[in-house]
Amino acid sequence: LPEPSKPSYSLAIKDFVPLAKHILDSSDVAKIEIPRPFSVALERVIWVRKSFAEKLEHAGRRFDLKSDARHAFFVNILEKVRKTLEPLLTVDAFNVSNLKDAVTNIGTHKHTKGLSNLFEVLAVYEPSAEFEAAPDTVHPPPIAPQYSVQVEDDSTFEALFAITTLMDDLSRLRREIAELWTKYEAGEMDIAAVSVATNTAIELARSFEEDISLLVEKNGGSSVFHVQYFYAVSEALGIDAEAKQRPDDDYNFAAYEIADTLFTNTLINIIAFVRANPLGEIPSYNGLYGWYDESSTHTPRSARQKYRRMKPALLEMLSDLPLISNHPSSVEDQLLHGMMTTLRTARRERKETPDVPIWFSFAAQIYLDTLDIVKIGTGWTDMQRVMRNVKQSVFDLPKSCMERRNVLRAFEHWDKGIDPIARIREALGRPYTEYTFFRRHFMHCGLAIHFMRTLFHQQGVAYAAVPGTVLCTAQLYHALKQEKCLNHAWEDMDTLRNMQGNSTFFIGEPPSSFEGYFNNFCLTIGSSITNWASDKRDKKVKVSKDNKPLMKFKGMTSTLAANRISPLSDRRLISADLVESWIQKSNKTQDDTETDKTQSSATSEKKTRQPLIHKLAAT
Numbered sequence: 001l002p003e004p005s006k007p008s009y010s011l012a013i014k015d016f017v018p019l020a021k022h023i024l025d026s027s028d029v030a031k032i033e034i035p036r037p038f039s040v041a042l043e044r045v046i047w048v049r050k051s052f053a054e055k056l057e058h059a060g061r062r063f064d065l066k067s068d069a070r071h072a073f074f075v076n077i078l079e080k081v082r083k084t085l086e087p088l089l090t091v092d093a094f095n096v097s098n099l100k101d102a103v104t105n106i107g108t109h110k111h112t113k114g115l116s117n118l119f120e121v122l123a124v125y126e127p128s129a130e131f132e133a134a135p136d137t138v139h140p141p142p143i144a145p146q147y148s149v150q151v152e153d154d155s156t157f158e159a160l161f162a163i164t165t166l167m168d169d170l171s172r173l174r175r176e177i178a179e180l181w182t183k184y185e186a187g188e189m190d191i192a193a194v195s196v197a198t199n200t201a202i203e204l205a206r207s208f209e210e211d212i213s214l215l216v217e218k219n220g221g222s223s224v225f226h227v228q229y230f231y232a233v234s235e236a237l238g239i240d241a242e243a244k245q246r247p248d249d250d251y252n253f254a255a256y257e258i259a260d261t262l263f264t265n266t267l268i269n270i271i272a273f274v275r276a277n278p279l280g281e282i283p284s285y286n287g288l289y290g291w292y293d294e295s296s297t298h299t300p301r302s303a304r305q306k307y308r309r310m311k312p313a314l315l316e317m318l319s320d321l322p323l324i325s326n327h328p329s330s331v332e333d334q335l336l337h338g339m340m341t342t343l344r345t346a347r348r349e350r351k352e353t354p355d356v357p358i359w360f361s362f363a364a365q366i367y368l369d370t371l372d373i374v375k376i377g378t379g380w381t382d383m384q385r386v387m388r389n390v391k392q393s394v395f396d397l398p399k400s401c402m403e404r405r406n407v408l409r410a411f412e413h414w415d416k417g418i419d420p421i422a423r424i425r426e427a428l429g430r431p432y433t434e435y436t437f438f439r440r441h442f443m444h445c446g447l448a449i450h451f452m453r454t455l456f457h458q459q460g461v462a463y464a465a466v467p468g469t470v471l472c473t474a475q476l477y478h479a480l481k482q483e484k485c486l487n488h489a490w491e492d493m494d495t496l497r498n499m500q501g502n503s504t505f506f507i508g509e510p511p512s513s514f515e516g517y518f519n520n521f522c523l524t525i526g527s528s529i530t531n532w533a534s535d536k537r538d539k540k541v542k543v544s545k546d547n548k549p550l551m552k553f554k555g556m557t558s559t560l561a562a563n564r565i566s567p568l569s570d571r572r573l574i575s576a577d578l579v580e581s582w583i584q585k586s587n588k589t590q591d592d593t594e595t596d597k598t599q600s601s602a603t604s605e606k607k608t609r610q611p612l613i614h615k616l617a618a619t
Contacts, residue, residue: 282322
């Protein structure tokens with residue numbers, strides 16, 4: 001017999017309410033816990049459906065009566081589900097109970113006519129003898145049915161829900177990034193760690209937006225839909241964003257806080273910049289809107305003052321990005337990548353309104369946030385200090401050393417003493433202070449420091465792994481220290497041993513006798529253990545390469561992150577799960593090399609509760 005197909009059932013929208021009642025009336029209701037993502041999603045959908053239907057009409061969108069009635073019915077069902085499950089919902093996110101109810105309750109039809117006996121028309125028949133003697137029929141095993149949920153086909157409302165969710169996620173990332181830079185400014189965190197976490201957060205934002213790109217494209221593209229969404233949200237909150245207070249305003253500054261939250265301030269300025277500076281031309285900001293005052297300690301209070309302080313700072317940075325891209329460098333942060341991607345897309349598509357990805361507007365806002373958090377020039381100072389220390393560490397190595405040349409060659413991009421942007425600006429007759437880009441762009445400096453340290457570590461391990469370079473010295477230092485022949489400790493060697501672990505320098509436990517020093521040394525340089533056999537007949541010394549210990553590359557997460565910040569790096573989308581796997585790999589490597597160190601359960605639990613990019617920065 002052919003295998004029967006699985007029965008399929010469609011759950012209509014109207015069935016959501018009885019399903020919710022069934023959950024609430026369950027005998028195990030005390031054990032039921034509604035997941036937080038479900039609660040948040042339910043509130044978001046209700047809020048989007050109720051708040052924007054009539055508001056989008058002001059942004060150029062119109063709906064027919066059938067569409068309005070369909071969406072009103074859907075919202076009504078969802079509100080009944082929320083009311084039914086209210087005792088089990090633990091999250092009060094996006095609560096719209098204080099908003100005006102825009103949905104009309106839909107009544108239900110009641111059947112008043114009684115049902116007749118459906119079986120009264122049936123006659124009763126006695127089974128025949130042949131039927132009773134027939135073998136029993138083998139019934140196939142029951143098949144689990146498949147259920148599908150009835151969905152509405154309306155890309156506009158789906159896009160509204162998607163962009164609302166995206167903005168909520170980006171706002172959360174923005175807060176977490178600001179917390180990291182605040183810790184850096186307070187001296188609690190390293191700039192490289194914060195910069196890697198920030199750059200990774202922007203990459204995550206790019207992945208988030210990619211998930212909704214098809215919906216956004218159906219509604220005019222990223223820039224058009226982003227602006228319409230800003231106008232719709234402003235209208236929903238009682239502000240006409242298009243009613244400018246002054247003719248030269250970019251919009252009604254009464255909606256400034258909304259624009260700041262939705263990254264619209266950066267969006268409209270990036271659009272204007274891309275229109276005025278097509279790819280292939282040397283971009284230049286002429287100071288039309290003033291210049292960013294680095295020395296100003298005055299905190300702008302009004303929305304207009306905040307915007308006028310933000311605008312030149314953003315335009316000055318945007319005009320530097322293409323020049324940095326044309327200048328060979330070892331680092332390309334997401335802000336630089338977003339600028340060049342937007343310019344190339346604009347030249348290829350030639351739209352009236354260039355498509356600016358939301359994640360790029362988000363990255364530009366992060367840049368502006370750091371200007372308000374971190375002191376100007378701090379990152380550039382740290383970058384120069386690290387570069388100077390690394391150069392001093394390799395300068396005394398033989399000039400023929402390949403690792404030395406690799407490190408110094410990579411530093412040529414920043415070590416010529418000449419700011420290429422300043423030279424270009426001077427040739428164009430534009431005022432420009434040297435290294436302005438580096439003094440203001442803290443994340444770029446932090447990523448450059450991360451690249452320097454990772455390269456220094458990789459080349460250093462390759463150099464130190466050569467037999468006789470560090471291994472023999474470490475064993476000699478250990479022997480002298482054990483025999484109390486040293487007046488003071490060698491801190492650098494102690495640090496190296498703690499980082500690499502004893503297995504890198506010794507076979508088994510570190511020796512404590514003269515014979516042990518000699519035997520361990522022989523084993524680590526490749527002598528076979530069979531040379532010490534009591535019944536050995538062959539007097540020839542045997543060599544075993546398996547005995548030779550190897551230096552370990554440390555900083556697994558740092559290496560993975562460094563692979564994504566070079567101009568020719570992997571630009572495939574990343575996910576939160578991938579970033580989590582980086583952290584786990586780094587923790588596993590640390591556990592393997594530091595078995596003598598244990599972490600308290602309280603500290604481990606605290607790290608688990610941290611936001612993802614905070615855990616990345618702390619790794």
